[in-house]
Amino acid sequence: MTPSVAGPADRDAVDRDTVLTLTDVRIHNDAADEELVHGVSLRLRRGGVVGIVGESGSGKSLTCKAVLGVLPEHIEVAGGSIELLGRDVTGLSRPEWTALRGTSISAVFQDPASYLNPSIRVGKQVQEVLRVKQGLSRAAAKQRAIELLDAVHLRDPDYVYEQYVHELSGGMLQRVLIAIAISLEPEVLIADEATTALDTTVQAGILDLLVELKERIGLSLIVVSHDLAVVAQLCDEVLVMREGHVVEQGPTAAILHAPQHEYTRLLVAEHEQYGLSAAASSASGPRLPVSVSVLEPVSVSVSVPAPRSSSAPESTEPVLRVDGLGVHFGRGRGRKQALEDASLVIRPGETVGVIGESGAGKSTLARAVLGLVRATAGSVHVGGRDVTHLSGRERRAFGRDGVVQYVFQDPLRSLDPEHTVAASVAEPLRIRGGFDRAAIDAAVRRQFRAVRLDESLLDRFPGELSGGQRQRVAIARALIGEPRLLILDEPVSALDSANRVAILELLRELRSTVDVAMLFISHDLGSVAGISDRTIVLYRSRIVEAGDTARIVTAPTHPYTRLLVGSAPTLTSGPTDRVQRERLRAGLAVS
Template sequence: MTAEIIDRLQITAAIEREGEPVLRLDGVNIRNQITGKDVVRGISFTLKKGKVVGIVGESGSGKTLTCRAVLGILPELFSVSGGTIDLLGHDVLSLEPKQWTQLRGTSITAVFQDPGSYLNPSMKVGAQIAEVIRTKRGVTRQEAKQRTLELLADVRLRDPELVYGQYPFELSGGMLQRVLIAAAISLDPKILIADEVTTALDVTVQAEVLDLLADLKERHGLSLIVVSHDLAVVAQICDEVLVLRDGEVVERGATAEVLRRPKHGYTRLLIGEHHLYGLERFLDAKPTTPKPRLVDSRPILIRAEGVCVSYDSSTSRRQALKDATFVLRQGESIGVIGETGSGKSTLARALIGLVTPSAGQISIAGEDITGFSAARWRDFRKRGIIQYVFQDPLRSLDPEVTIADTLAEPLLLQGMLSKSEIRDRIYFRLDQVRLQRNLLNRFPGELSGGQRQRIAVARALVTEPKVLILDEPVSALDSANRVQILEILNSLRANGTSLMFISHDLGSVAGVTERVMVLYRGSIVETAATDDVVNRPGHLYTRLLVGSAPTVTSIGSIDRRSRQALREQLEAAS
């Protein structure tokens, strides 16, 4: 019976015509078996051949659970409690696990957020794809390798032969995502689910992945489901969009219609957030000429002149930062943006003494820190003049220490406040980052991602720093948590704290900064007011950066061909 069902599915897929339904969900409910409650309720949509449906919503809205139900891989304690799921004209909810195993890859497949966790770290990536082809298609090793090389070229990896023989840890996030896409399409599926595939990627790499998906759809006739917490990402590629909140569809329709005339308040909120904290803030009222810039008389807190940082290996020396020169003034917010490996984090770590510059000079609050000894660095850090918020709060917070002790520790090290004063300072900072005091007795693992990030900010603030460096603070957060963090940062800036906001996301940078420094391959290639960078980018890389950043409007966007032309010009110039 299994073979008969699969044969019928494959025959149905073979005779599909453009625009005919390939997947239909009707009133699907998903139940948590422990609580007995439906966490996803009444999900209905139709995916047609060659079309793209987007599913957008914040964390916990039911996006991924819906996709896992379609794939037949719901977590153990969840089950479909109502509705139907028709794949290529057949109800597949009743299929056994072995039947699903035969279907996945050939009819429907998926690519998820963290590609590294789906690849075997001890096995070369080419061999992993080839193994799937050999197992499913019954071909020889050489035929499987040849097909894998074709797939790696198909997803625009520059040197397929080289990538074939590399391990996952040798590849960047964008390259890993392409490898996973190559594996997903290796068996010529009809439907591809892309679940948060661009989250935490550089904006230029994100655009490359979205362009690749659109290209594969056109060349292979794929039907796509694109899942994201970012409405702007969905807007770039989808024909239709579903907006989920608390397990229900609150709005659906053609993407352009939903973006131009949203009906539900939550959809309007998502769009409004982009206009407040995104590129749209500047693009909506694009000036025709640059605004005159007044002389900034605010005191300088950080001055960097000709800073270089090099890393030595057993065989070579790599210059990670080249001749970085800039100033940061009191109460100013400056964005530092660039792709992975451009030198953003290296620059920030040089400012707090985690790496030692090989050349140049850095002064902070009037003190030359360039030649500080380890003892002087300890004293300087204890004073809390400059603080650093790392990208992943779960790694930077001690999992075995309560939030109260985490926040108190910097103040105890300073030894300047009484217990009651420490308590009052902690309460004040908790209020400032909009968290309840009942969280103080919890551990980091008991908090959400957004709560942990706000705790990390509060910990940095308890010493009342003059400068706050934030390294990718919103890269992995959904829209609601992202906006909360950005609102907090704007409040801090208004109260006189200087901010250095490091990100690969130009939209978030535009939401909170006055000036932007653009780094490319270790060099600062452009520094200007934020609105000038967005509206009048000068350097080739900045032009690609702005043209790649997703928006909920078409203003400022450039097409795939133009982006590819800029990429080629950059490569030629390098």
């Protein structure tokens, strides 16, 4: 497209309407003599929202760090220009950038806990910014800090002011960071993966807040995400980045409905394949021939009956049966009910999803099945065997048998960094015993092929692999002993969109080639919808709804499930106030 030529008056109007312009920005790594970002151009209008979407390593965050003047050592803007509020800031000194950050431009990032001091009350951290940058007195700064905490809709801001980082949820901490970011009234706010890894309902609340702030105080936003649906919900315009290049950009509606570049088309197709729309049409697309009965709606607690199907008849022994399971921690006044009266059945070859917000009891359920936490009520049967109250010796023997295996959220922490990935995958067989070296080596290679990993990676260490590759290694390790039940606890929440879809596709493929049942735990309804035959919904330690996944997504009955479905961003999401209205109707308190 040939750009239009504007006259002087037109250019003045454009300048007044523009708060940030990037022109052919190139970012170079001097240490490696490598160009990392190749000619990014964008224009952010006053009050506008521009989205940058792409997989890990695409250059999204580097571009934003250049705009903020916080590029890492040896990495610099090697060409092009960055203009902020009419001023060329491309080559500013560190003191000049320090003066601009917070007052003209600010940012919020993923993992808010890592940006806050754990030893200082969060209110004092908001207060400190005001005292240093605006010279307010201690009392005035405290009052303003409480006002800011209230402005980002933190309930009881006086109470929150006095809390430490570990005493607040992830969603509350992200609101604290937003309060700090807007405290000096900047005109531009960059939200770099600001909702990644947050619960669906919490994510919706943060997105609502960003839109409200844009409208209420006139913020202009750059929203960076690997989630195309988040960008679709918020942004007027979108840049799609891959390997340091902008492969497509334009109005959001045009990008979503008529993508031109192959990579953009792939992003749209992936989201449509693994998300609520797919579940609504066919319970997440092509899957094993499992016919699942629909439960009657309930309002408090429900057991999940096994499905009736040709592949899993009622006479088949369940892989997992949980009856009235309860778990509590602490004693007396400090007693906390972490799981209450949970019941479910999983039969061979079936995948059951567990969805709920942080603290709902999802991981407690999984850990109780493994015996890592003590059940205080009810029972757990695995393969017909009661494993609820095994002794320490019995529990260790049960673990060596490998009937149940576990895949964690962060494979980098669950894999030994000093062992090659081949050694990590082989470990379950070595612990079980009875296998010679040749048999173990053959099994490891067989598992590598099963999870679509090249055998050239066998001698690598976990730190040398990508996040998606590490998760494949973790899955291979879990499957090598041929378990009957695979528990996957947030297995894709730490991955970008491309790797998330690849892992979900791998799990669906394994279902047709490996005789294993799966308990799939996630806070992301789209992931659960993409993999599960049936879904149970946990809220405040209780199962509040359960049934066929398609029914849960299209006709939820419990208020929390309706909120969950209404909060999940999709490529066709309406205005975010729709979620606020849904939250009010549900009458639920969400952080």
